[in-house]
Amino acid sequence: MEPLDEELEESALELPSEPMQLNMGPSHPAMHGTVRIVLELSGETITKADVQIGYLHRGFEKMCERGTWTQCFPYVDRLNYVSPMLNNVGFALAVEKMLGVTVPERCQYYRVILGELARICDHLVCNGAMSMELGAFTPFLYCARAREVIWDIFEEETGARVTHSFGRVGGMAQPPTAAFKDMIRSGLPRVLGLVTECEKLLLKNRIFLDRVEGVGVISKADALALGWTGPTLRSTGAAYDIRRAHPYLVYDRFDFDVPVGTTGDNWDRFMCRQEEIRQSARIIEQALDQMPDSGPINIDDPRIVLPPKQDVYTTIEGTIQHFKIVMEGIKVPAGECYSYTEAGNGELGFYLVSDGSGTPYRVRIRPPCFAAVSGLKQLIEGAMIPDVVPTFGSMNMIGGECDH
Amino acid sequence: MSKKVLELLKAQFGDKILETSSQFGDDTAVVEPSIWRDVALFLRDDPRCQMNMFTDITAVDYPDREPRFEVVCHLRSLEKNHRIRLKARIGDAEAEGLEIPSLVPVYKGANWFERECHDMFGVAFQGHPDMRRILLYEEFKGHPLRKDYPAQQTQPLVEYREGATDKLAPFGADEGAPFGRQTHDFWSETN
Numbered sequence: 156m157e158p159l160d161e162e163l164e165e166s167a168l169e170l171p172s173e174p175m176q177l178n179m180g181p182s183h184p185a186m187h188g189t190v191r192i193v194l195e196l197s198g199e200t201i202t203k204a205d206v207q208i209g210y211l212h213r214g215f216e217k218m219c220e221r222g223t224w225t226q227c228f229p230y231v232d233r234l235n236y237v238s239p240m241l242n243n244v245g246f247a248l249a250v251e252k253m254l255g256v257t258v259p260e261r262c263q264y265y266r267v268i269l270g271e272l273a274r275i276c277d278h279l280v281c282n283g284a285m286s287m288e289l290g291a292f293t294p295f296l297y298c299a300r301a302r303e304v305i306w307d308i309f310e311e312e313t314g315a316r317v318t319h320s321f322g323r324v325g326g327m328a329q330p331p332t333a334a335f336k337d338m339i340r341s342g343l344p345r346v347l348g349l350v351t352e353c354e355k356l357l358l359k360n361r362i363f364l365d366r367v368e369g370v371g372v373i374s375k376a377d378a379l380a381l382g383w384t385g386p387t388l389r390s391t392g393a394a395y396d397i398r399r400a401h402p403y404l405v406y407d408r409f410d411f412d413v414p415v416g417t418t419g420d421n422w423d424r425f426m427c428r429q430e431e432i433r434q435s436a437r438i439i440e441q442a443l444d445q446m447p448d449s450g451p452i453n454i455d456d457p458r459i460v461l462p463p464k465q466d467v468y469t470t471i472e473g474t475i476q477h478f479k480i481v482m483e484g485i486k487v488p489a490g491e492c493y494s495y496t497e498a499g500n501g502e503l504g505f506y507l508v509s510d511g512s513g514t515p516y517r518v519r520i521r522p523p524c525f526a527a528v529s530g531l532k533q534l535i536e537g538a539m540i541p542d543v544v545p546t547f548g549s550m551n552m553i554g555g556e557c558d559h
Numbered sequence: 560m561s562k563k564v565l566e567l568l569k570a571q572f573g574d575k576i577l578e579t580s581s582q583f584g585d586d587t588a589v590v591e592p593s594i595w596r597d598v599a600l601f602l603r604d605d606p607r608c609q610m611n612m613f614t615d616i617t618a619v620d621y622p623d624r625e626p627r628f629e630v631v632c633h634l635r636s637l638e639k640n641h642r643i644r645l646k647a648r649i650g651d652a653e654a655e656g657l658e659i660p661s662l663v664p665v666y667k668g669a670n671w672f673e674r675e676c677h678d679m680f681g682v683a684f685q686g687h688p689d690m691r692r693i694l695l696y697e698e699f700k701g702h703p704l705r706k707d708y709p710a711q712q713t714q715p716l717v718e719y720r721e722g723a724t725d726k727l728a729p730f731g732a733d734e735g736a737p738f739g740r741q742t743h744d745f746w747s748e749t750n
Contacts, residue, residue, distance in 0.1 A: 379612050
């Protein structure tokens with residue numbers, strides 16, 4: 156064999172290669188949730204990507220058309236099973252918007268506090284799982300510990316740790332327990348302490364920084380056109396938070412900041428979530444101070460709210476009310492409405508159509524992470540395989556929500 | 560605020576805006592399917608509307624009505640902080656003629672939402688770049704969110720997919736090699 160000629164062209168020296176197809180998922184150890192990403196690789200660079208979802212499709216919208224409005228709550232819980240309380244509140248608000256009722260002030264504060272606790276949970280899981288997928292296992296344990304503190308509060312309040320089914324149209328299933336405020340006042344500093352400790356492990360870690368900084372960059376215009384909302388949109392610099400833009404419940408009474416990023420990369424998405432945990436804690440502290448200690452939780456309307464059990468067993472009116480609501484369902488006026496709340500991942504919308512009966516005609520959920528994951532293809536094309544993991548992690552895809 | 564948008568739409572498109580309404584604080588415009596994309600373009604680019612946030616596309620099935628399906632789209636403006644709901648009525652009782660222009664050229668985010676709508680209702684979005692099913696599998700029979708699809712319906716078993724590993728949508732073996740396919744006979748070529 157003759158020796159290599161120095162005048163040989165550069166391209167001829169390259170090793171021959173052909174594109175390789177790589178199947179990531181549906182069940183991949185570095186991905187939370189079941190999603191399949193078909194990649195076409197040139198070397199380690201991704202030339203084409205196809206994100207395929209639907210592995211957790213359970214027909215949520217069809218199931219909702221078969222029960223009463225109240226019976227939707229357990230299904231709604233299982234959409235975003237990381238922060239079910241926010242879904243509960245979102246759906247309850249949507250139906251209440253159609254009914255034209257407003258829950259008592261005490262209940263509004265109660266919903267805000269429980270919802271913000273759920274949001275902290277959501278962000279903890281997202282950031283913890285994201286760092287775990289990048290090899291940092293300890294921060295995940297710190298986040299899981301912090302989540303445990305919140306879950307204990309939820310267990311005490313609702314009786315369930317994960318899927319509470321605690322929301323009701325026109326109120327909540329139970330009033331706050333006597334120890335409600337004390338539990339949160341003692342639990343919240345522990346959560347924030349763990350969040351700080353978790354940050355100490357990550358924010359100056361060169362391995363972590365190299366994998367998130369400047370990776371998965373998206374522009375503000377693209378994020379808007381893709382329908383992104385929540386932390387993923389705010390990381391690009393658009394300060395859109397529904398709690399601020401269209402205040403619902405009592406969010407207009409609190410002093411809180413909307414953290415925004417600058418570049419829209421994984422780092423910004425991570426930091427937006429971290430900061431939102433602190434802002435949620437601020438909201439909770441203010442809400443605890445403002446929340447009245449006594450007063451009704453449910454609205455006073457026997458057509459919407461179940462009567463007390465005592466009345467059901469002792470009075471004929473109570474029995475009839477109970478029977479009507481359980482057997483026929485709450486009669487929601489005919490029409491349609493789109494109600495939106497700020498869930499953990501962004502704008503959780505419910506587009507409800509009612510024909511005036513006790514059963515929803517159509518329940519459409521607009522899941523925030525469905526839009527986020529649809530933009531994943533754009534972010535990872537041209538990137539490397541290791542970039543897929545943090546980029547996907549920072550989207551915070553929740554299978555139940557994304558796949559309906 | 561968005562009442563004004565409805566006025567603007569009526570001024571711009573005239574009779575093609577079939578009806579407008581406001582219920583529960585949501586402003587709705589029913590438009591002719593033929594101008595579906597033009598309306599979205601107008602709402603996005605007109606400085607008085609600036610509907611630059613894509614929110615949602617879905618459909619609702621009304622078997623008793625003619626046209627039977629309603630395609631529903633929600634848009635929002637980041638700067639102006641207003642929202643609008645657009646609707647277009649398509650399809651007859653047998654669900655024929657379920658066609659509407661795709662909004663993907665206007666909003667990138669419409670891609671998956673339209674695929675889902677296609678999956679669940681069988682609406683064909685004209686001009687959509689990648690009209691596959693998204694939540695269900697290719698062999699699924701019917702469109703489950705239509706009212707005439709029984710909730711208890713069972714689906715036939717899917718045959719083993721021959722060659723499913725080498726031909727994965729949307730790119731098959733014959734496309735997607737940007738630098739051309741090279742042979743492994745490297746030495747024989749250069750020597």
